Structures are given as C-alpha cells and as structure tokens.
Amino acid sequence: MAPTQFNQYIGKVETLSEGQLEHLISVAKSRQNRVRQTFAVDVARVTSACAHCGAVATVRNGMSRGAQRYLCKDCGRSFNAATNTPLSGLRNKNRSLEIADCLARNLTIKQMAAEMSIARSTAFRLRHRFLSEAVNHQPVGLAGLVEMDETFFRESQKGSRKLESIAEPGKTRPPRHHGGKPKKDMTEATPRPDPKRSELVPVLVARLRGQPHIGDRVLPAMNKTQVKNAISDWLGAEALLCTDGSGTLRQAAAELKVPAKHVAVSYEGRVKEGVYHVQSVNRYHQALKLWINHDRRGVATKYLPNYLAWMRMREWFKDDLRPERFIESALGRKVINT
Ligand SMILES: [Zn+2]
Known part of the structure; x- marks a missing residue:
C-alpha cells in the first residue's frame, strides 16, 4: 500500500468505536x-x-x-x-517466531519468560540456541579501511554453581564480591590489563570503516598466534588495517603481510592522523560494553561469543532488526557481514 493511502487509513482509526477497534x-x-x-x-x-x-x-x-x-x-x-540446525526439534514453528521476536526486541530473560509463559531456564536455553549459529557469521575478505582493536571483559561465571579458577583450571576459586572502585559510567574504558591478571577476557574487534561489517573473536589470550588465526579470513587483498599500534596486532599484521597503518598511542590518548584512527571500533567497544554490562547486566564468559553475535545483528540491521533475521540466522543462513 502507498504511504499516503496508509496514512489515510491510520487517520481513520481515531473515528472507530470500541467494537470496531476490537474487530x-x-x-x-x-x-x-x-x-x-x-x-x-x-x-x-x-x-x-x-x-x-x-x-x-x-x-x-x-x-x-x-x-x-x-x-x-x-x-x-x-x-x-x-x-x-539449532532449531531442529522445536515442535512449534510459531514458537520460533516468538523467540526470535524477543531477541529482536532486546528483551531480558525475565521479560521473555513472562511473555512466552515459559521457565527462565528454558528462555535462556532457547536464546542461546538461536544465537549460536551467528557466532560464525564473521566478515570474509574485507576490502577498505579496517579498524581493529582489542577490548576486555571481566571473566564471569554468572549462573554457574561452582567457580572455576582461570589460572588453575579444574580448581575452584572464591567468589568475587561487588565493590571496589566504582566506575563513573558503564562505558568508561577498561584500563589496559596486566597480562598476569587472567580475569580479563580479551575480545578482538574489527570494523570496516563506514560499513556495518564487524568481526569479533573472544581470544583465549591476547597473543600474535591467536590474533592471526582470528583475522586471517576477515581481511582481503584490498584491506588496509588500522590499529592503535599495539605490538601484538602490529606483528600479526606483518606476518600476514596485510598492509597496515599503526596509530601512535601517547599518554594523552590515541593520536589521530587524518583518516587513520580507531575511533569507530572504539565507539563500537563502548556500545558493546554498555549493552552487555548494563542492558544485559553482565554475561557469563562462556556465552560471550553469542552476545557478540547478537550485537553484530543489532549493528547490521539497526532499526530494521526483524525477528525473521534471527530465524534465518539460526538456520545457518548468513544474513550479516555479507
Ligand atoms: Zn542425504
């Protein structure tokens, strides 16, 4: 229907009786x-x-x-x-749309469970079933200016009964309590980590300048080999990588023979040299942190890749993120980073 005709329709809604409205x-x-x-x-x-x-x-x-x-x-x-696919065995197809709709509307587990009249544990399981496929929907062969930088999330075992020590796998660790120095807001940058503090989980993010293409990977450790593994498929022959000059990214780019521009970092912050900066990827880091730490109230590290994928879907489709996209994606069709 033409927009003008539609507006006329909508205008008439005001004139309906209660019974007509119901109808x-x-x-x-x-x-x-x-x-x-x-x-x-x-x-x-x-x-x-x-x-x-x-x-x-x-x-x-x-x-x-x-x-x-x-x-x-x-x-x-x-x-x-x-x-x-992750959707096999879902008995009711309409159920799939309800689940996907909850994801598209950014609902919490509590809201989703209430809306669908299901247990929160079920809602949680279904959410992750729908997101797991999209984890692999990463960019391939990007051409253009690719900003890349790492960010860190606090290691979390939210929802687990036992807390496993990261430093000594198999052993348990005592719970961390809330507190410490409060942050002014959730978007505040996490300080560069001390490599010995293994409770910070590195997440590498690449963003194509001016486009919604985003690659991300939760790394077991921030080192050259891990970075190379993560980024080799993302970058095409026409890519120009832009990093903040951290040694790891620099070495990885050099070994992969990817043309790269490294922006100097000073005590005052990152230096911007014309088009060479990592501000778009850093803005994405901030949005990601706000969404994960505030909207989602923190997530378990184990599920972090799924949330990164969800965020990529949000970024790709913006205001047009329809439930169908989550279904297609869960069925294995790559709807983002295309
Ligand atoms: Zn067959």
Whole structure:
C-alpha cells in the first residue's frame, strides 16, 4: 500500500468505536500470522541440499508442522530446513517466531519468560540456541579501511554453581564480591590489563570503516598466534588495517603481510592522523560494553561469543532488526557481514 493511502487509513482509526477497534485488532493479528507463516515456508524452501549427507539430489516430500519436508535420493533420509540446525526439534514453528521476536526486541530473560509463559531456564536455553549459529557469521575478505582493536571483559561465571579458577583450571576459586572502585559510567574504558591478571577476557574487534561489517573473536589470550588465526579470513587483498599500534596486532599484521597503518598511542590518548584512527571500533567497544554490562547486566564468559553475535545483528540491521533475521540466522543462513 502507498504511504499516503496508509496514512489515510491510520487517520481513520481515531473515528472507530470500541467494537470496531476490537474487530480491527483481530483482523490485523490474523493477517500478521498469515504473513509470518508464509515467511516460515519461504525459509524452508531455501535449503534443499540434504541435511544428513549434503547431496543435492533431493525432492520435496510434503509438509510437516508447517515446514516443507525433503527426501534425499542418495541416503533416503528426510529432512527440513531446521534439521541439524539449532532449531531442529522445536515442535512449534510459531514458537520460533516468538523467540526470535524477543531477541529482536532486546528483551531480558525475565521479560521473555513472562511473555512466552515459559521457565527462565528454558528462555535462556532457547536464546542461546538461536544465537549460536551467528557466532560464525564473521566478515570474509574485507576490502577498505579496517579498524581493529582489542577490548576486555571481566571473566564471569554468572549462573554457574561452582567457580572455576582461570589460572588453575579444574580448581575452584572464591567468589568475587561487588565493590571496589566504582566506575563513573558503564562505558568508561577498561584500563589496559596486566597480562598476569587472567580475569580479563580479551575480545578482538574489527570494523570496516563506514560499513556495518564487524568481526569479533573472544581470544583465549591476547597473543600474535591467536590474533592471526582470528583475522586471517576477515581481511582481503584490498584491506588496509588500522590499529592503535599495539605490538601484538602490529606483528600479526606483518606476518600476514596485510598492509597496515599503526596509530601512535601517547599518554594523552590515541593520536589521530587524518583518516587513520580507531575511533569507530572504539565507539563500537563502548556500545558493546554498555549493552552487555548494563542492558544485559553482565554475561557469563562462556556465552560471550553469542552476545557478540547478537550485537553484530543489532549493528547490521539497526532499526530494521526483524525477528525473521534471527530465524534465518539460526538456520545457518548468513544474513550479516555479507
Ligand atoms: Zn542425504
């Protein structure tokens, strides 16, 4: 419908009686459901290679629970778009949309559980089932100015019954208590870590200047080998890497033979040399910290990659982050960093 026509429609809502309003809402809801179901079928149609053996010789084989079923001519097994994805076994397809909707709306576990009438533990499990696939949806072969910098999150075992020592795996550690020097706000930069303080978890972030492409990786340690492993696929032949001059990133770039510009760091802060700076990636770090530490009230380190992926989805789609995106992504389709 044309925008002007739509505005005329909306303008008339004011004139409706209560009964008419009720009627309108129910019509609109049922229309929404139909649109969404059509979408679910569309998603199912995308995948036709065998989920079990990868063969492409497959035929459609009826519908099951609202999704297209396929039969593989090679191995003789049947599958649908969700088979062998994090969504396989979700009995109700509409449930998928509800879960995805909670992610798109940035709901907390408590809100999600209340809205869907499920236990919080279930909501938590479902959230991570939907996010895990997107962890691997990283940029490939970026061309252009790529800003890269690391940031640190405090190691957290939120939700665990036993606290494992990071320094001595297998041993437990005493809980840390809240307190210490309070931060002025959540976006305040975390100081450069002391390498001996293993409770800080390094997260490497690369951001393509002027584009929504973002790569991230939680590193077991901030060293050259880990950095090289993380970034080698991200950067293409046309990439120019811009870092803040930290030795690790500099060495990794040199060994990968990636053209790089390293901006000097002084006591006054980072020096900006024309277009060479890491301000966009640092702004992203701040947004990420605010969202994780404030909106999400901190997350367990184990789940940090999933939250990074969620944030990448938010950054990629901005105001147009629709629930369907989370479903597609959970089905393994790369909808970001394309
Ligand atoms: Zn097969």
